[in-house]
Amino acid sequence: MRTSSYFNDALFYNQNSVIDQYFEKRSAQIFTSDKATSYIDIYYQSRSKKITLEETSLDDKKRSDSQKPDPDLYWQTESAPLTPVDHEPVDHESFLYQCPPRYNGSPGIETRKLSDVNLLSQIAVESKYCFRICFIRQQHSLGRLLVTRELFEGLMRSYRVLPRFKEFILLFGSKRADNEISPPQMQFRRIPTKQRVMTGPTGTTHSFCPGFECAYGLRYVELNSRNGKDPWSIRQTAVFHQYNGYKESSTWILVAASKNAEIHLDRYVKDCEDVNSLNPFEIHLIILDTVLANWRHYVVDLTERVAVQSDRVLVASIEDADPLGNLKVEESQELKELEDQVLDVLVVLDSTSDTISSINEHYQQMSRGWKACENGADMDPIILALRAKQREVNLTRIKVQALHTKIRGTTSLLSHLLDLGNGLSLKDLGEKARVENFTMRKLTERNTKDAISLKVLTIITLIYLPATVISSFFSTQFVGQEQDGPSMKVVLLPDWWIFWAVTIPFTVGTIFIWWVFTQVQARRIPITGEKKSYSRKSLKEHLSFHRRSRHHLPKVNEA
Numbered sequence: 001m002r003t004s005s006y007f008n009d010a011l012f013y014n015q016n017s018v019i020d021q022y023f024e025k026r027s028a029q030i031f032t033s034d035k036a037t038s039y040i041d042i043y044y045q046s047r048s049k050k051i052t053l054e055e056t057s058l059d060d061k062k063r064s065d066s067q068k069p070d071p072d073l074y075w076q077t078e079s080a081p082l083t084p085v086d087h088e089p090v091d092h093e094s095f096l097y098q099c100p101p102r103y104n105g106s107p108g109i110e111t112r113k114l115s116d117v118n119l120l121s122q123i124a125v126e127s128k129y130c131f132r133i134c135f136i137r138q139q140h141s142l143g144r145l146l147v148t149r150e151l152f153e154g155l156m157r158s159y160r161v162l163p164r165f166k167e168f169i170l171l172f173g174s175k176r177a178d179n180e181i182s183p184p185q186m187q188f189r190r191i192p193t194k195q196r197v198m199t200g201p202t203g204t205t206h207s208f209c210p211g212f213e214c215a216y217g218l219r220y221v222e223l224n225s226r227n228g229k230d231p232w233s234i235r236q237t238a239v240f241h242q243y244n245g246y247k248e249s250s251t252w253i254l255v256a257a258s259k260n261a262e263i264h265l266d267r268y269v270k271d272c273e274d275v276n277s278l279n280p281f282e283i284h285l286i287i288l289d290t291v292l293a294n295w296r297h298y299v300v301d302l303t304e305r306v307a308v309q310s311d312r313v314l315v316a317s318i319e320d321a322d323p324l325g326n327l328k329v330e331e332s333q334e335l336k337e338l339e340d341q342v343l344d345v346l347v348v349l350d351s352t353s354d355t356i357s358s359i360n361e362h363y364q365q366m367s368r369g370w371k372a373c374e375n376g377a378d379m380d381p382i383i384l385a386l387r388a389k390q391r392e393v394n395l396t397r398i399k400v401q402a403l404h405t406k407i408r409g410t411t412s413l414l415s416h417l418l419d420l421g422n423g424l425s426l427k428d429l430g431e432k433a434r435v436e437n438f439t440m441r442k443l444t445e446r447n448t449k450d451a452i453s454l455k456v457l458t459i460i461t462l463i464y465l466p467a468t469v470i471s472s473f474f475s476t477q478f479v480g481q482e483q484d485g486p487s488m489k490v491v492l493l494p495d496w497w498i499f500w501a502v503t504i505p506f507t508v509g510t511i512f513i514w515w516v517f518t519q520v521q522a523r524r525i526p527i528t529g530e531k532k533s534y535s536r537k538s539l540k541e542h543l544s545f546h547r548r549s550r551h552h553l554p555k556v557n558e559a
Contacts, residue, residue: 044132183217
């Protein structure tokens with residue numbers, strides 16, 4: 001059953017509207033606004049007969065891509081019949097691809113650095129059916145792409161780039177941290193093209209030449225130039241490949257490729273004697289080889305850092321109150337940072353493994369018919385190389401998984417040491433509390449004895465106090481003795497009232513001072529967490545208030 005063109009375009013070609021909205025929102029952070037630093041490096045294969053601008057400019061003015069598509073353009077999105085009307089039908093289940101895809105043209109490579117949209121379009125027309133690679137560079141791993149949006153959109157239009165490639169461009173741009181660890185899933189689309197008629201010694205044959213375009217993102221690790229404790233940085237690159245099966249030509253776009261990848265690709269396109277003999281999937285293997293080159297060294301560096309932290313934990317003494325007291329806070333937190341980095345590596349390796357599997361699967365589908373003239377699937381160098389890279393990724397993942405297990409064990413040991421240290425601390429605190437309780441009990445017993453003694457003294461004082469007061473009064477000068485016959489009698493002197501006139505006011509004053517002091521102390525008690533204190537001025541105001549209140553009391557009418 002045949003699928004509709006809308007279904008094919010919506011799921012395999014056109015970009016999702018949600019991604020388009022997010023792309024519009026983040027375009028200012030993705031692309032640079034400085035046209036002076038905006039450029040695209042293009043490597044393209046020179047042809048013996050180039051297409052001139054005069055031959056195509058008139059036709060380009062008369063039509064647009066949506067109105068009248070070029071029948072030779074393999075990037076057209078509408079569904080096209082596999083066999084044109086001017087050829088006989090072909091049995092697609094029985095035909096074999098005559099040979100692997102070859103690049104068309106001479107092996108000469110030209111390099112151009114373009115910053116103008118019009119010149120970019122001219123080069124696109126000139127190298128229409130040539131092998132070409134476009135490099136878009138990035139300021140740094142968390143910086144903007146060194147290309148304006150206008151120039152990027154011109155590249156997309158001129159080279160008929162898959163619109164879904166924008167989804168991988170969202171990996172780049174100015175940001176504080178790289179939160180999207182895994183790139184999007186690889187996008188692969190087969191492009192229907194017309195038949196190619198070949199005439200040979202055996203007669204005329206009809207060959208179906210499929211084309212394809214794919215886009216994917218890869219994560220790779222690279223040494224940075226920063227002087228921090230981590231000399232490695234996880235970077236990203238985006239790859240777009242478009243292959244014309246009818247003209248046997250390829251278009252590549254590499255975004256933020258590593259320097260190592262650019263060096264290898266430069267040698268690949270310049271040092272090869274015969275570009276026409278190259279398989280288009282070879283560049284995929286070169287990119288994968290450079291992407292996976294540093295992972296082993298990065299894992300070794302992570303292993304060394306984990307070993308340092310593990311040794312610090314292993315030599316910690318359990319008998320100490322703080323088993324990790326010799327470690328700094330930053331060093332103690334590094335275990336958590338290392339675990340996060342290892343988890344990120346696992347996600348990246350799983351994503352890379354999925355990309356390699358997808359490339360292998362699509363390559364076997366595209367090259368199934370080549371085996372009639374090749375050595376077979378088991379001897380295909382592309383398949384063998386992809387399998388080797390898959391095993392390399394799997395082996396690296398096993399090492400990283402073992403490292404993660406080691407980190408978890410070190411973290412668990414650290415947790416147990418902290419628990420034991422806390423237990424020893426609690427034991428020491430319990431011993432100190434026991435000693436303190438014993439001391440407090442002794443003090444309480446002593447205070448109790450003192451209180452009993454004070455109580456006895458108070459009772460004795462209360463017993464002898466009346467007698468003391470009376471004896472004190474009679475011993476004053478206000479009581480005297482006079483001769484009454486043969487005996488003496490006690491008499492009060494006329495000024496005896498002075499004693500009471502002085503004693504009573506002093507007593508009342510003492511009681512009043514005690515009352516004021518208790519009131520002030522009561523107001524100093526915290527209320528709802530706030531402490532209230534009174535200054536000398538507030539105390540005067542308090543006393544004056546009570547004095548006014550006493551003077552303004554209502555008088556009771558006498559009966």
